[in-house]
Amino acid sequence: MIKTTDEGPHLHILVVGWEGGGNVPPTLAAVRALVGRGHDVRLIADDTMKAEAIEAGARFLPWKRAPNRPDRTFESCFIRDWETADPLAGFQRGCERIFVGPAQAYAEDILEALAAEPSDILLGSDLLFGSMLAGEIAKVPTALLASNISLWALPGHPPFGPGFQPARSATDRARDAEVSAMVEQIWEGFLPCLNAARAHFGVAPLTHVYEQHLSAGRHLLATSSSFDFPTEHLPNRVRYVGPLLEMPSWANKRWAYEPARATRPLVLVSFSTTNQGQADVLQRVISCLAEEPIEVVVTLGKALEGLRLQSAANVTILPNAVHDDILVKARAVVTHGGHGTIMRSLHHGVPLVVLPMGRDQNDNAARVDYHGVGVRLDPSIAPQMLSEAVRRVLSEPSFGERALALGRTIAEEGPGAARLVAEIEDFVKRSAQGALSAA
Incomplete structure (x- = not known):
């Protein structure tokens, strides 16, 4: 044949x-x-x-x-x-x-x-x-x-x-x-x-x-x-x-950074394209980051696009978006730890804060921790500790340096x-x- x-x-x-x-x-x-x-x-x-x-x-x-x-x-x-x-x-x-x-x-x-x-x-x-x-x-x-x-x-x-x-x-x-x-x-x-x-x-x-x-x-x-x-x-x-990186067909909204808001670090928040009962965790993350001197972009998946979340002045919530547009500007990613999100973040050299919620996410988070390209937290963590973790990833250059180096190594493969x-x-x-x- x-x-x-x-x-x-x-x-x-x-x-x-x-x-x-x-x-x-x-x-x-x-x-x-x-x-x-x-x-x-x-x-x-x-x-x-x-x-x-x-x-x-x-x-x-x-x-x-x-x-x-x-x-x-x-x-x-x-x-x-x-x-x-x-x-x-x-x-x-x-x-x-x-x-x-x-x-x-x-x-x-x-x-x-x-x-x-x-x-x-x-x-x-x-x-x-x-x-x-x-x-x-x-x-x-x-x-x-x-x-x-x-x-x-x-x-x-x-x-x-x-x-x-x-x-x-x-x-x-x-x-x-x-x-x-x-x-x-x-x-x-x-x-x-x-x-x-x-x-x-x-x-x-x-x-x-x-x-x-x-x-x-x-x-x-x-x-x-x-x-x-x-x-x-x-x-x-x-x-x-x-990695086989392909954006979902429904993630088609282009995002542009507003120059007036470009003076503060940008953090992408992404918690899966499917339902894992993550609404409460996602809301706590948003509420926590609303108190920080940063800009936050939250992307929802197809199964979450109708989710009603309380936002804040420094938070933009998008039902879907092309992550690459955001990652070229992002300084950190807060995520559940899906493999695709992690690989795409490393491709752009962006360190991570991972709150795994099951499936393969615990093991992905363990590898993020192993390589020093981010930190791993329990989804039930207190807001103060989450804020501290995000500040640490943003302020300690070693996280970004290791994420950039690992991303380059992956690309060289x-x-x-x-x-x-x-x-x-x-x-x-x-x-x-x-x-x-x-x-």
């Missing part, structure tokens, strides 16, 4: 996407890069991504059996992790409702798409076990795209979730082992569900849930190795491709889109060579 031209191979690629907020821009960036290279790309995803997929040059397929969000309102969210204060309970919801629970439905939709039109490679999601299962069943080369750091701990890394720093003592290693066992126990609770899906397709059961992701030949991390913790050795199947394309083309080439050798 692979056609080769002077510019390289022409591949038929099926990309898997789902509406999870921060994972959408990297998925669309991958689609755009692959189409730009001349590959034929189909994206199977939620209806929310249809217009963006077509604009990026892909042919779109909707989920039929699998969960499919019709819009980006918080009412349509399947996981609804903001309804519980327990992060483990939120993680279990994700596993039950999206990641593992509907694996059979996701796999059926993907297999139907592959049967209708064979592909040279399946670019699945590191969170959708159904995409991994479909690749295994169809025996098509399968790569998984992670929109940020690895969900599965790399050698020498702490377990995903709590936001630990790398272990430096026997006590730390015992801590990591205890949490890893706890997380594994949660995963294993979904083993019967996953094996039932496998039995439906006539494939052998697994002993552990994590074995499913090993069926994919590549695990592509859309983050920077320089931002991530150092690793003792990187498994050959795991590749850093770099090369553009993520080009690296992702190169990895996919190399993987398909090696898979074809392996198939020929086996024959």
